[in-house]
Amino acid sequence: MYKLILAFRYLYRRRISYLALAAVALCVFIVVVVMTVMDGLVGDFKEKNHNFTGDCVVGTESLVGFTYYEDFARIAEKANYVEAVTPVIKSYALVGLEGSGRNIGVELMGVEAASYSRVTGFGRTLYYHKGDASKAFNIKSDANLPGFVIGADLWSMRDEKGEYYHAPNPDATALSATCFPLTAKGALAKAGTDVVNTKTFYFSDCSQSGLARVDGSIIYLPFTEAQALCGMTEPVARASWIHIKFKQGTNIEEGCRRVRQMWEKFYDEHKGKDNAELLSQVSVRSWKEHRRESIAGMEKEQAMLMMMFGLVGLTTVFIVYVVFYMIISHKTKDIGILKSIGASCGDVIVLFLGFAAGLGIAGSAVGVAGGILFLRNINRIEGWLFERFGFQLWDRTIYAIGEIPHRLDLTMLAVVTGCAILACLAGAALPSVSAARARPADVLQVSQL
Amino acid sequence: MSKDGFIIEAQGIHKTYRMGAAQVQVLKGADIAVKRGEFVAIVGASGSGKSTLLHILGALDRPDKGVVRFEGRDLSEMSGGELNEYRNKMIGFVFQFYHLLDELNVLENVILPAMVPAGIIGWLSKRAGVKKRGLELLKAVGLEERATHKPYQLSGGERQRAAIARALVNEPRLLLADEPTGNLDSATGNGILELLERLNRAGQTIVMVTHDERVAKRAGRTITLADGKVK
Numbered sequence A: 001m002y003k004l005i006l007a008f009r010y011l012y013r014r015r016i017s018y019l020a021l022a023a024v025a026l027c028v029f030i031v032v033v034v035m036t037v038m039d040g041l042v043g044d045f046k047e048k049n050h051n052f053t054g055d056c057v058v059g060t061e062s063l064v065g066f067t068y069y070e071d072f073a074r075i076a077e078k079a080n081y082v083e084a085v086t087p088v089i090k091s092y093a094l095v096g097l098e099g100s101g102r103n104i105g106v107e108l109m110g111v112e113a114a115s116y117s118r119v120t121g122f123g124r125t126l127y128y129h130k131g132d133a134s135k136a137f138n139i140k141s142d143a144n145l146p147g148f149v150i151g152a153d154l155w156s157m158r159d160e161k162g163e164y165y166h167a168p169n170p171d172a173t174a175l176s177a178t179c180f181p182l183t184a185k186g187a188l189a190k191a192g193t194d195v196v197n198t199k200t201f202y203f204s205d206c207s208q209s210g211l212a213r214v215d216g217s218i219i220y221l222p223f224t225e226a227q228a229l230c231g232m233t234e235p236v237a238r239a240s241w242i243h244i245k246f247k248q249g250t251n252i253e254e255g256c257r258r259v260r261q262m263w264e265k266f267y268d269e270h271k272g273k274d275n276a277e278l279l280s281q282v283s284v285r286s287w288k289e290h291r292r293e294s295i296a297g298m299e300k301e302q303a304m305l306m307m308m309f310g311l312v313g314l315t316t317v318f319i320v321y322v323v324f325y326m327i328i329s330h331k332t333k334d335i336g337i338l339k340s341i342g343a344s345c346g347d348v349i350v351l352f353l354g355f356a357a358g359l360g361i362a363g364s365a366v367g368v369a370g371g372i373l374f375l376r377n378i379n380r381i382e383g384w385l386f387e388r389f390g391f392q393l394w395d396r397t398i399y400a401i402g403e404i405p406h407r408l409d410l411t412m413l414a415v416v417t418g419c420a421i422l423a424c425l426a427g428a429a430l431p432s433v434s435a436a437r438a439r440p441a442d443v444l445q446v447s448q449l
Numbered sequence B: 001m002s003k004d005g006f007i008i009e010a011q012g013i014h015k016t017y018r019m020g021a022a023q024v025q026v027l028k029g030a031d032i033a034v035k036r037g038e039f040v041a042i043v044g045a046s047g048s049g050k051s052t053l054l055h056i057l058g059a060l061d062r063p064d065k066g067v068v069r070f071e072g073r074d075l076s077e078m079s080g081g082e083l084n085e086y087r088n089k090m091i092g093f094v095f096q097f098y099h100l101l102d103e104l105n106v107l108e109n110v111i112l113p114a115m116v117p118a119g120i121i122g123w124l125s126k127r128a129g130v131k132k133r134g135l136e137l138l139k140a141v142g143l144e145e146r147a148t149h150k151p152y153q154l155s156g157g158e159r160q161r162a163a164i165a166r167a168l169v170n171e172p173r174l175l176l177a178d179e180p181t182g183n184l185d186s187a188t189g190n191g192i193l194e195l196l197e198r199l200n201r202a203g204q205t206i207v208m209v210t211h212d213e214r215v216a217k218r219a220g221r222t223i224t225l226a227d228g229k230v231k
């Protein structure tokens, strides 16, 4: 009982305890804020990447594509765990916007608007056809014109708040798209002076996926148009990928495993057929594997951050250790007194560890409370800083980040709090044990001086 | 109680302090025996080892050689837990420099030895009784008005009286006092001595260290320590 009382008194009577408490609180605060923001950014980024693809992607990076894709799509569609399937053409094109005289290289995606928006989050990225993605390529003024959907960053500028400018009634601006058609063997399909396919498309919508790399380099065309442009109709129809969306509740890894089995069977059945050699290049990947290049960097940064927080944690332990070392060396007299009236080593250790635990609990409570308060207002604070001083954490004209994420993860809070308390106990352990082992006569002798 | 009627006896106590290569041989075979109800004063020059001997009697330190028996039991044969209990229940120790805990008020300091062995439940059940005894002791030493004050708000003499009250709270069989008047003016010191005399008349066994012959005269018997031995 006296241990509790004394531990508690040490905690609020000693100014140095407040310093230690502030150190713990600060560490906890920083970890909570940065982890929340980073976690939010990574989660958001992953979600955007997932929105950009189906749950599972069957296909090849090769610009030649693969054959018999329709047959496989039909089989896949019948599987009971599959919600929807869509073929995609992926290639590169030179495009020139009418009147600008400028040619740029872009990534070309040929998609069937209706099925593609069922498999991916495509529909949600559109501006003018948000509610009706199946008509993404339709142009209001003339339904017969072939439309294109363009990445938002290619099309319009963002203002400093990160908002795009969208004309209420956009013109059907023309765009000429040029591709090198390739044969099934990967050779240029045409020879002579006329090696390329060129066709004009008209603006129907722009797409904002929130992925800077995608929005700054992508043009969507109707699937059949893109297929023809890339020469993927001759001599047999080809596609780059088949994106598959699983039914709700299907485990993605498990679903991909079953698609892989399905593909292996399909491959064995088609091996000997005409132009089937392209099938050997096909792989079956989950959306994460498919977008790995994009996600890996972010995950690496997160891992690095965790490591840095490991160091922050170590610093906390060290600070607590130093503080305890000082507190306990100030308190050797008390230890001598306690032992002279019959307190055991264990009592003394428990007393100081109780003090440490109290410090850890109070410190992390303050840190967590401060972190929550700060995160609740982080966007307001940033907005205020921007208005007053023109300071922005991210330049919204460049980064596709709307608001700063601030959703709290209770598990993370619990883990951080637990770690902070453990860090305090670890820091206090050594000084407490060595203090407890001292002989009362020696300690009291010294403290008389 | 040992068969000779001694409450505590120490025989052939040796104690040497080593500080690197230098050695200070403080006690070289000191003997002391105290009967129940006695009031004994240990005198000797400064540095003669009085405090050292008292610490050894109170199990705050261990002798290098020699035996200390309390009521016939050899202290060196006691376990750590038994020694803690010995310090807590059998002995009341009064230090020259009071040694009160700054974080606790006077009453809490006084009843601390009663709290030490108790668990939370045990403490809650006996708290009222212990507090009452603490207040009685404070009254006996003339500090009943100062129960809720902090040690730094007391004068030296008042602190020493609080320390004596603390030493008595567990009704120890033996009170060990190391220069209880050493830091006090003679009037205040006199008050403390009167308190000790009163306690002794009520049956309390006391061993007191002092280097002041006049103080020593107030005790029933005087032991002189010189050259590490009792003369």
Ligand SMILES: Nc1ncnc2c1ncn2[C@@H]1O[C@H](COP(=O)(O)OP(=O)(O)OP(=O)(O)O)[C@@H](O)[C@H]1O
Pocket (backbone or CB within 6 Å): A441, A442, A445, B017, B018, B019, B024, B026, B044, B045, B046, B047, B048, B049, B050, B051, B052, B053, B211
């Ligand atoms: N822990 C220790 N380490 C080293 N030397 C010590 C220690 N404790 C005591 N001594 C030495 O032992 C000798 C005896 O010390 P002690 O405190 O017992 O003397 P004392 O008789 O009580 O003196 P005083 O009357 O001044 O209090 C001194 O020379 C002292 O320096």
Ligand SMILES: [Mg+2]
Pocket (backbone or CB within 6 Å): B050, B051, B052, B178
């Ligand atoms: Mg002394």
